[in-house]
Structure formats: structure tokens, C-alpha cells
Amino acid sequence: MAVAQDHFAAKWVESSGGEIPPNSFLEGNYAIGRGHFKDGIHIGYVDKDRKGLVIGWGGKEEILHNYEVLTGDKSHFHWVECSGVCRSQSKFIPLKGGYEAEQNKELYIAKAEHDGKIRIGKVGQHLNIMTYADSYFKKFDRFFFF
Template sequence: MCTQYNCVNPGLSNRVPVAQPGWNVPASVAPSGGSATWVDAAGGEVPPNSVPGGFDNEQVYVARARHEGALLPGKLVPSHGVCYVPWGGAEHGKPEYQVLVGCEPAWVPSVGGQVPDGALPSGETEDGEPLFVGRAKHEGTLSVGKVQASHAVCYIPYGGQEIGYQEYEVLVAK
């Protein structure tokens, strides 16, 4: 289980990535209070106090999963039994994942890879670039994905694809 930056689950990163040139990361990446925690889950399980992130024919939740050496923010769709993450131009369903619990999210509008102060670091690319939880409206849904500052977009997983949006919202944990 991971609590904020302290992971005790093997295979999940316990380090906060160091910003590199071209990465547009916030000055302060610590959550602004609360007790944001990532809880292990699988098969569509929704732990108590899970953070809702959007809607796609049902409530979806803020989650993350490992894929190809990266730890990727995405969306848990309970009825599908997986967390969907965007990577490499495609949507990937992961039956084992972590769900964000125990915080009150504020969704801050942003554009072009910008990440507001107080955004919760929620993963990293296979190269160590920090990723943050973002969401965007798409075809009547509100879909949760990853903000990747070096690409200047929020990527969402939807309909088998990884779709980039230059206008999105970023999760700031209260």
C-alpha cells in the first residue's frame, strides 16, 4: 500500500521524480492536507472512500496501474473490472490497480501541460517523468487520465485509444 509518497508495495515507486528541463511541474507538489492514500484493489473493487473522478455510463474513480515500466494514472470503471490507463496511443485495461482514497479533490482548470501547485504526484513514465491526475470531457463523458507536462497535454483512455487534450482539469488533493 502507498500513502502519499511512502510505498510499501514492491513494484511501485516510492520516490518523487526530480524535475528535468522541459518538464512543467509545480513549485510545491505536496498535497494541501488530508490523507490521500493509494489502496491496492483488483477486478473492479472500489475501496471505501474512493475518490470519484468522472462519469462514463457510471461513476468512475481515480486509479493508477503499472504498464510497460510506467506507473500511470487512469480511471477505474467498476463494471468493467479494470483500471484503464493511457499509454502508447492506446487504452489498456489493468485488472490489478490502486485507487485513490481519503481526500477531497479540487479539480483545477489547466492547459498545455501546466500543473498547478498542490497537484498530487500520481505516477511516472518509464523514464521517470512525474505524472499527475487529469481529466477531460470527451463524447459526453468525463474521463480521468494522466497529465504529462513534456507532451503539453492530458491523455485520457477512451474507446481503445489514448486521446490527448490541451485543455483539462488537474486533481489537487485537499
């Protein structure tokens, strides 16, 4: 069942080559992004030094040179600490982030700290962890609007 929604205060803007548009949603030194990969839309972060969007897929990092960056008014959104299966909460609605190619399963934006750095990754109702490259996080923050 789809629970994620678009929101008037957020817009996905096309970008490439490590570029980060104005008003991007930043976490640390990275912008939240998403890109097409293996028939899905996967969530990750834009790394200027690597000139692309970094996503985790199949246990490793993939760099996409064409992607979308989340922009807008971040004051309508906040992070909520989660662990285990990603279920919606009545007062918080996850922002539509992407989907898995398999059965069009929704993906939501998540973040976790790893080796002293913030990592942006994906979670969904079908996952009980946040995945990022070869790392899996049982405790993470999910991005919601209210």
C-alpha cells in the first residue's frame, strides 16, 4: 500500500556532474538526491568530489551522473528516529522518494551516521533496515512532513 506523498514545499530538480542546485536539502556536506538505476528510482546523496549521486545498490556504492536533487522549503519537514520495519505514523507522512523496480515498492529517505559521517539511504515498508552500499543500519532517521 502506498503511503508516501509529494508535498508542495519540496521539488525534485534535475542535475548532473555533482552539481547542487540552490535551496537543496542538505545533510552535512551532501544534498539529498535520487536517480534512475536498474528500473527503479533510488535515494542517495550528491557528492561534488565524485561528480554524481552516490547510491547503495547490491552491496556496493554506485555513482549516477544524472540525477534529481531535493529542493524547497525544509521547514515543513523533519527527521524522526526509527528502527525496524518502516511503517507510516498517522501524524507524519513520508515524502515520496523513489521505488524499487521489483513490484514498484516505495522507498523513503533515511539517514544514519557511519564512521563519523552522515549517510543518506533508503528505507521502505518492505525493509527492516536502512540500506547504504555495503552497510545496513537498524537504527536510522526517516524524513517526514507534517
